[in-house]
Amino acid sequence: MTYATSAAGAAPPKPAGSRAGGWRIAARVVSAVIGAIGLALIAGGIWLILLGGSWYYAIAGLGLAATAALLWMQDARALRVYLVTWLFTLAWAFWEVGADWWAQVPRLVAPTVILMILLIMIPALHSPRANRLGARKETP
Amino acid sequence: MTHRLTRSPRSSAALVVCLALPGLASPNPLAAQDAPQQVPQPAVPERLAPGARTEPAPESSQAEPDATGPAAEAPSDPGVEVGADTSTAPPADATTVQEQGPPAEAPAGRDPRPLRQVGADWPYWGGGADARRFSPLAQITPDNVGGLERAFVYRTGDMPSAAAEGKYAAETTPLKVGDSLVMCSAKNVLISIDAATGEENWRYDTGVPDEAIPYSASCRGVSVYTAPELAEDDICKTRVIEGTIDAKLVAVDEATGVPCEDFGENGVVDLWTDIGERVPGWYAVTAPPAIVRGVVVTGAQVKDGQAEDAPSGVIRGFDAVTGAFLWAWDMDNPENADGPAEGETYTRGTPNMWTTATGDEELGQVYLPMGNSSVDYYGSNRIESENEWATSLVALDVTTGEPVWHFQTVHHDVWDYDLGSQATLIDYPGPEGEEVPAVLLPSKQGDLYILDRRTGEPLTPVGEIEAPTAGSVEPDFISPTQPVSEWHTLRKDPLKESDMWGFTALDQLWCRIQFRRSNYEGFYTPPSSDRHWIQYPGYNGGSDWGSVAVDVERGVIVANYNDVPNHNRLIPREEADARNLRPITEQVSGGDGGSNAEGAGDPQAGAPYAIEVNAGWRNDITGMPCTAPPYGGIRAIDLATGETLWDQPLGTARRNGPFGIPSYLPMKIGTPNNGGSVLTGSGLIFIGAATDDLFRAIDIETGETLWSDVLPAGGQANPITYEVDGQQYVLIAATGHHFMETPTGDYLIAYKLP
Numbered sequence: 001m002t003y004a005t006s007a008a009g010a011a012p013p014k015p016a017g018s019r020a021g022g023w024r025i026a027a028r029v030v031s032a033v034i035g036a037i038g039l040a041l042i043a044g045g046i047w048l049i050l051l052g053g054s055w056y057y058a059i060a061g062l063g064l065a066a067t068a069a070l071l072w073m074q075d076a077r078a079l080r081v082y083l084v085t086w087l088f089t090l091a092w093a094f095w096e097v098g099a100d101w102w103a104q105v106p107r108l109v110a111p112t113v114i115l116m117i118l119l120i121m122i123p124a125l126h127s128p129r130a131n132r133l134g135a136r137k138e139t140p
Numbered sequence: 141m142t143h144r145l146t147r148s149p150r151s152s153a154a155l156v157v158c159l160a161l162p163g164l165a166s167p168n169p170l171a172a173q174d175a176p177q178q179v180p181q182p183a184v185p186e187r188l189a190p191g192a193r194t195e196p197a198p199e200s201s202q203a204e205p206d207a208t209g210p211a212a213e214a215p216s217d218p219g220v221e222v223g224a225d226t227s228t229a230p231p232a233d234a235t236t237v238q239e240q241g242p243p244a245e246a247p248a249g250r251d252p253r254p255l256r257q258v259g260a261d262w263p264y265w266g267g268g269a270d271a272r273r274f275s276p277l278a279q280i281t282p283d284n285v286g287g288l289e290r291a292f293v294y295r296t297g298d299m300p301s302a303a304a305e306g307k308y309a310a311e312t313t314p315l316k317v318g319d320s321l322v323m324c325s326a327k328n329v330l331i332s333i334d335a336a337t338g339e340e341n342w343r344y345d346t347g348v349p350d351e352a353i354p355y356s357a358s359c360r361g362v363s364v365y366t367a368p369e370l371a372e373d374d375i376c377k378t379r380v381i382e383g384t385i386d387a388k389l390v391a392v393d394e395a396t397g398v399p400c401e402d403f404g405e406n407g408v409v410d411l412w413t414d415i416g417e418r419v420p421g422w423y424a425v426t427a428p429p430a431i432v433r434g435v436v437v438t439g440a441q442v443k444d445g446q447a448e449d450a451p452s453g454v455i456r457g458f459d460a461v462t463g464a465f466l467w468a469w470d471m472d473n474p475e476n477a478d479g480p481a482e483g484e485t486y487t488r489g490t491p492n493m494w495t496t497a498t499g500d501e502e503l504g505q506v507y508l509p510m511g512n513s514s515v516d517y518y519g520s521n522r523i524e525s526e527n528e529w530a531t532s533l534v535a536l537d538v539t540t541g542e543p544v545w546h547f548q549t550v551h552h553d554v555w556d557y558d559l560g561s562q563a564t565l566i567d568y569p570g571p572e573g574e575e576v577p578a579v580l581l582p583s584k585q586g587d588l589y590i591l592d593r594r595t596g597e598p599l600t601p602v603g604e605i606e607a608p609t610a611g612s613v614e615p616d617f618i619s620p621t622q623p624v625s626e627w628h629t630l631r632k633d634p635l636k637e638s639d640m641w642g643f644t645a646l647d648q649l650w651c652r653i654q655f656r657r658s659n660y661e662g663f664y665t666p667p668s669s670d671r672h673w674i675q676y677p678g679y680n681g682g683s684d685w686g687s688v689a690v691d692v693e694r695g696v697i698v699a700n701y702n703d704v705p706n707h708n709r710l711i712p713r714e715e716a717d718a719r720n721l722r723p724i725t726e727q728v729s730g731g732d733g734g735s736n737a738e739g740a741g742d743p744q745a746g747a748p749y750a751i752e753v754n755a756g757w758r759n760d761i762t763g764m765p766c767t768a769p770p771y772g773g774i775r776a777i778d779l780a781t782g783e784t785l786w787d788q789p790l791g792t793a794r795r796n797g798p799f800g801i802p803s804y805l806p807m808k809i810g811t812p813n814n815g816g817s818v819l820t821g822s823g824l825i826f827i828g829a830a831t832d833d834l835f836r837a838i839d840i841e842t843g844e845t846l847w848s849d850v851l852p853a854g855g856q857a858n859p860i861t862y863e864v865d866g867q868q869y870v871l872i873a874a875t876g877h878h879f880m881e882t883p884t885g886d887y888l889i890a891y892k893l894p
């Protein structure tokens with residue numbers, strides 16, 4: 001994938017172009033949703049671990065929470081973190097239930113939908129390297 | 141996906157429960173219609189005056205020599221109670237029971253009657269008297285079934301009133317006799333229609349009020365009897381007999397629908413007699429009676445979960461011509477064989493039989509799939525006879541009403557594992573390899589048993605497994621072992637956390653947390669109160685009232701089954717009172733007591749706990765099922781070996797989807813299902829049953845679906861096949877089922893080749 005955004009008005013004072021306005025709102029809405037899911041998964045997942053159950057949900061919740069935090073900042077690493085989370089989910093899902101497609105519905109459908117949303121959000125993201133090149137921290 | 145489908149599981153569970161209604165045993169041992177004369181005339185109908193009891197099986201009254209054999213042994217063995225300890229080895233379960241009560245006067249001509257043949261006709265609820273749900277008809281074949289088209293659609297007109305909304309599950313299966321189809325509607329309207337055109341011949345409304353509706357308005361079928369002692373042109377020579385949900389036995393003339401004046405009072409026998417206080421909806425017949433040697437045998441549904449002090453599960457025999465009471469089998473009190481003493485009732489709260497019994501004209505027996513005691517989920521205060529007879533297949537001598545043997549399928553049942561499936565008569569190799577008369581019994585736990593029907597001895601291996609008791613509120617009552625079939629079971633492996641399901645990871649996670657928090661030690665995890673327990677299989681089965689179908693030529697059993705757990709909790713009495721869970725006796729009539737899933741907050745008055753059942757274990761937040769599909773399947777089993785030939789999910793996802801929106805996806809998901817199948821001589825299986833509202837034809841060799849039609853309502857009914865003027869028809873009722881959450885209808889739809 002390409003971080004289309006990074007280039008452009010990446011840095012300085014006032015973020016412009018794709019990182020501003022509608023995209024910013026969109027990123028924050030999506031971030032809030034993903035963040036809420038992530039926190040729920042962390043909380044429930046810890047409960048499940050304490051009950052002796054699967055560790056997947058807490059770990060996936062951490063991945064989602066990190067993704068949400070980065071997305072809030074429109075940091076392109078959000079996508080990378082989420083990709084890792086998604087691949088981890090994929091591996092876990094097949095490890096747990098194999099090619100039982102009905103059983104895969106809760107495991108793969110929603111995470112893949114989130115992946116697609118994040119891909120759509122690419123224009124809203126900027127690479128952290130662009131920040132550094134810009135020599136400033138993002139301070140909207 | 142699947143919001144809807146998730147619902148279905150619950151429904152199926154519920155329905156199971158509901159189904160638990162009455163027993164219809166359809167078998168009419170009667171003579172073929174045109175040959176009634178050949179039947180030995182029952183000697184003296186007048187001898188069968190109410191209260192008169194006929195002699196125990198033996199001697200002269202039985203024409204079949206070998207019939208006398210085993211059956212006669214029982215009475216000759218007075219006082220011997222064999223195998224009373226049902227919790228041990230399997231053979232012990234088959235108990236030979238001693239003769240109970242004093243011998244009465246001589247048998248009044250209770251000889252075997254000629255049987256009607258299945259083929260052009262569908263003369264018994266289960267097809268032939270053997271209840272195999274098999275017809276030799278072969279005009280419709282796997283090659284031409286794709287061309288099936290509707291021959292006619294008949295509507296009974298029996299649809300729920302506003303008050304009865306959500307309580308309908310007609311489960312209609314007509315009989316086909318001569319040129320007519322005879323049936324009962326959901327609320328027991330008797331109807332005859334032309335079998336080729338669907339035109340109505342007559343109808344007779346039995347006047348059942350809405351408040352009589354128990355869990356469901358259901359009438360699975362009727363039975364037909366031809367009285368050999370009546371003249372050929374007598375009215376009611378051939379009669380249609382049904383049990384109603386307001387607990388009447390009704391007999392009308394098969395040709396005209398006129399009530400039989402010689403039967404009871406103007407064609408009606410009141411089954412509330414000697415039961416106790418009339419509480420509409422508590423005591424209801426929903427299955428066709430078995431008629432054996434001129435004796436109408438019926439039990440009744442006793443609505444589950446209400447109170448310990450509930451109507452008796454007594455089984456009674458009545459003369460098929462006069463309606464006269466002949467005998468009663470009160471498991472706890474043999475003295476009640478001639479009826480209870482003045483002012484008394486039959487023993488209350490005893491296990492009942494709500495489903496269809498099977499008649500055995502040759503042996504003079506009737507096989508009763510018994511349910512559980514009232515109440516279902518608590519047992520410490522049950523009496524010994526209940527523990528002995530509950531959830532057993534009981535063979536009664538139909539001439540005396542005395543038990544010959546019984547075979548128990550669960551000890552100390554606290555799971556509502558009623559026997560719901562009608563047993564099937566077959567011949568099967570005995571211990572020496574010779575064919576012996578046998579009976580095939582499916583259970584809600586999914587086990588298939590084959591027993592010698594002369595003795596109850598298992599002909600296939602039966603094991604006894606250790607059962608968990610931890611977490612029980614009554615660990616001393618819970619049986620430490622339980623029987624299982626080592627020959628074949630429809631039951632799947634115990635649930636694992638990874639079997640939990642949902643639409644997303646969030647609802648799946650919630651179910652996984654519930655799974656870990658629940659009391660679950662696998663099969664037969666006992667009821668608990670401090671936390672929920674998981675019951676798997678749930679009370680829908682396994683096999684329920686639709687039972688299995690058997691093709692003895694091909695040597696194949698076809699079994700459709702449910703595969704859903706229940707998530708339950710015993711509710712302490714204080715909490716139940718706080719929730720205002722009241723038994724049926726304290727409810728306002730016409731209330732919503734019957735509209736919830738069975739067990740979803742039942743008071744169990746008299747027990748220390750009420751019961752809450754989450755049938756199909758749906759996520760309490762989303763309504764999605766907590767376990768992954770499939771929720772039901774259909775399987776072919778080798779009758780000789782018990783091996784699975786093929787196994788397929790039954791039901792597509794077309795009616796299921798997120799937020800209850802039908803997806804119209806043709807993918808097989810395997811839905812809960814209720815209602816059995818019919819097999820044809822040409823190797824086809826016809827079945828509705830699933831919650832996708834499809835009626836389909838399946839190739840018995842491969843399990844492949846060859847044809848289907850979309851029904852206008854749920855197809856939760858056993859289909860039939862028959863022939864008129866050389867044309868084969870297949871028919872199913874699309875009447876829907878509230879618990880299966882399929883649309884209610886009043887349709888009977890017949891198909892034929894163009």
